[in-house]
Amino acid sequence: MRFLPVNTDSFLVELPTLHDTLALHDALSAAILPGIEELVPAARTLLVRFTPWLTDAAALCRAIRLLPPGGEGRRQLPLITIPVCYDGEDLPALAGLLGLTVNQLVEHHQSVRWKVAFTGFAPGFAYLASPDWPKEIPRRTTPRTRIPAGALGLAGEFSGIYPQASPGGWQLIGHTAEKMWDIARQQPALLQPGAEVRFMPVSGQRLVSLPGAAEVVCPTGQAAxxxxxxxxxxxxxxxxxxxxxxxxxxxxxxxxxxxxxxxxxxxxxxxxxxxxxxxxxxxxxxxxxxxxxxxxxxxxxxxxxxxxxxxxxxxxxxxxxxxxxxxxxxxxxxxxxxxxxxxxxxxxxxxxxxxxxxxxxxxxxxxxxxxxxxxxxxSPQQACEAVGPAQTPADWLPAAAETVTLDIIAGPRTDWFSEEALSLLTSQPWAVSEQSNRIGLRLNGEQPLARSQHQELPSEGTCMGAIQVPASGQPVLFLRDHPLTGGYPVIAAVAPHHRDLAGQIPPGCLVRFHLISSFTPVPESKCHEE
Known part of the structure; x- marks a missing residue:
């Protein structure tokens, strides 16, 4: 068990296996430690987000070390069969990479009994794992800016279906018309942790499942x-x-x-x-x-x-x-x-x-x-206080072509990058792309960030302000609508006091990063203090 810093209000617990991660998540959920706001389980890590004025990372680290060992206490759910049309644009190249024909890859994917290990990335996005699927599938070098809802993809040891149209770096092998997420259902997510899943092939026209429009009405019972x-x-x-x-x-x-x-x-x-x-x-x-x-x-x-x-x-x-x-x-x-x-x-x-x-x-x-x-x-029933005094206009916010500096905290995967990359992160300016949105800022630098470790990173929890680096070496700074989990290493994160500023950076701006805390894993000695 290793503890990696993420920000001043979060850290990662790194564990040997997926089973260990899910067992710790269940134990920590049952323990209800004061100050914990959120737990995000992933393939080999558990992201712990906490309230800094109620607790701190060292105290939580010690408490986690003292938790009694235990297995997964998840309820077993019924088998779910999902019809899939295997027509993904990455299917031929992926089959060749694995030394298989397209038919062999499809048949093997269908024959495996999958199980939902955890959810993340987006509502209804389930990470499906199986001991009968030993293949490690590399993610795309550069994530797609838009993948349609219902697309079936592979990455690392997992299969997953995109519940909504969104960016993503998984290798696409097919699609389904089944709705993974429907807010109108009693249980919006079709696939819940612990459920078993089987894929069944279908043929026909391309099927795309899009979310229905949400009706915006005033709450009932109010005179509006x-x-x-x-x-x-x-x-x-x-x-x-x-x-x-x-x-x-x-x-x-x-x-x-x-x-x-x-x-x-x-x-x-x-x-x-x-x-x-x-x-x-x-x-x-x-x-x-x-x-x-x-x-x-x-x-x-x-x-x-x-x-x-x-x-x-x-x-x-x-x-x-x-x-x-x-x-x-x-x-x-x-x-x-x-x-x-x-x-x-x-x-x-x-x-x-x-x-x-x-x-x-x-x-x-x-x-x-x-x-x-x-x-x-x-509504006249809405409670209101007195009108507040005028505030100073926010003329200090950045404009296009200007440079803004953000304080950052190194980790949790800083040690996956070369010394030159760490120097480049803070020494060169990063241009904000027009493709940026509420999900994140896509940054372009003259020199990309080089990794010193090139193995696939199992999906792990991410936070607002995380600076994720795909294989292209051009970072993405996550904003409010960021995915819960990601499969590219996070080199650093924007400090909490600059999160609002990061959300106000327009395309065309230049961003410089100022390191205020270097990468230091939580020392083992601190974890054993009484």
């Missing part, structure tokens, strides 16, 4: 009124709040506002508690008031214009303002940063899914992004 109508939603406008922690067991990440500080400020300015607000990516939103309102816009600075009776009035960011029925609010493009937050006093957020109204763009959980004609409601 249509307070605002969206005229133009801009590039992307979503509902966001603090997210949904504690859902890792079903493969659901925390998500939530990219800039938590700006989201909270918007609510404080209008007197709301920490309720969902609109996250506006890049600006461009226009809306019309259906009644008198009090609003505030925070975060990425934009030109705010109130249109009333044909006249245009400039408004201030980071300050509460009033609108009357019939007035329009026009939010211009973001001059700096990425996301602005619009809070409405007494807002009635859309129904929660899994305890949150946040839209997770990777998992497709939460209310759909806003569209033209969409309605926003308020």
């Amino acid at each position: 009124t249509g307070a605002m109508t969206i005229i133009t939603p801009g590039l992307l406008t979503t509902w966001q709040d603090a997210g949904r922690p504690g859902r890792a067991a079903m493969g659901v990440g925390v998500s939530g506002a990219r800039d938590n500080g700006a989201w909270r400020r918007a609510n404080r300015l209008v007197g709301n508690p920490d309720v969902a607000a609109l996250e506006i990516t890049g600006g461009g939103l226009r809306a019309r008031a259906g009644q008198d309102l009090v609003l505030a816009v925070t975060g990425a600075p934009c030109a705010l214009t109130l249109v009333a009776e044909g006249q245009h009035f400039a408004l201030n960011m980071e300050q509460a303002f009033a609108m009357q029925a019939g007035d329009e609010l026009h939010i211009g493009p973001a001059r700096r940063g990425v996301c602005s937050y619009l809070a409405i006093r007494g807002v009635c957020p859309p129904p929660e899914q899994l305890g949150s109204a946040a839209r997770d763009t990777l998992a497709a959980v939460g209310p759909e992004p806003l569209t033209a004609g969409g309605q926003i409601f308020t």
Whole structure:
């Protein structure tokens, strides 16, 4: 058992086998140690996220060492048969790599009895393992930016089916029409840890399973009124709040506002508690008031214009303002940063899914992004405090072509990289690609990061701010909608105090990393202290 630092609020426990990992997860879940927020089991590791002011890594390390040994206490679930069309674009090359024909590879994949070891990456994404599948399948050198829902892939010792359209680096061998994740089901995930799975071949046209649109309505039982109508939603406008922690067991990440500080400020300015607000990516939103309102816009600075009776009035960011029925609010493009937050006093957020109204763009959980004609409601029953004082506009946020510096903490796989790579990580600037989004920032450097260890990394838990390095050597910095697990080594992670700043970095920016804590595995002696 080895303990590897991830950040100031998380660490990895590395274990010899998948069985050991699942056994520790069950034992630690039953122990309910104070301060633990989330456990993310993976192939050979267990990610432990904790609250720093309630406990620390050393105390948890000692407690984990003292846990009694035990096997997996998982309930056995029935066998699930999944029909698959074996037409994946990686199938021919993968068969050749393994020294098999396509038919031999397909037949062997069907004959194996698979079992769900754990879930991760995205809600409903199950990692299927089998002792009868000894093959280690390498991931793609560069992950695909989009893999369709229902795609069946192989990576390492695992099989897995993508529940939603998402990026990914697995080798694709087929697809299925079965829904891996359906929020309308009593148990949204079709494949749960412990379930046995068998694949059955089918033929026919290409089948793609897409999630149904979530209906955005005001919660029943509240007297709500249509307070605002969206005229133009801009590039992307979503509902966001603090997210949904504690859902890792079903493969659901925390998500939530990219800039938590700006989201909270918007609510404080209008007197709301920490309720969902609109996250506006890049600006461009226009809306019309259906009644008198009090609003505030925070975060990425934009030109705010109130249109009333044909006249245009400039408004201030980071300050509460009033609108009357019939007035329009026009939010211009973001001059700096990425996301602005619009809070409405007494807002009635859309129904929660899994305890949150946040839209997770990777998992497709939460209310759909806003569209033209969409309605926003308020409720007189919503408790509000006094309107807050104006705040300083966030003109310090980065703009395209500028350089921003992020503090980072080395680990957990820093020792997988050469000394030159560690030097390059902090010495050269990294350009933020246009392909960046709420899932992560894709970074491009003049010189890629070289690994000193080239073996496949079994999938392991990741955190917000993790800097993952695929085989191409060009890093990806994970943001709020990042996958729960990943199969590329994490060289470092953005320190907690710079997570909001990382979420506001626009494409075209240059990022420099400043190392504030070097890689140091938790010493064994500390783990044995009484």
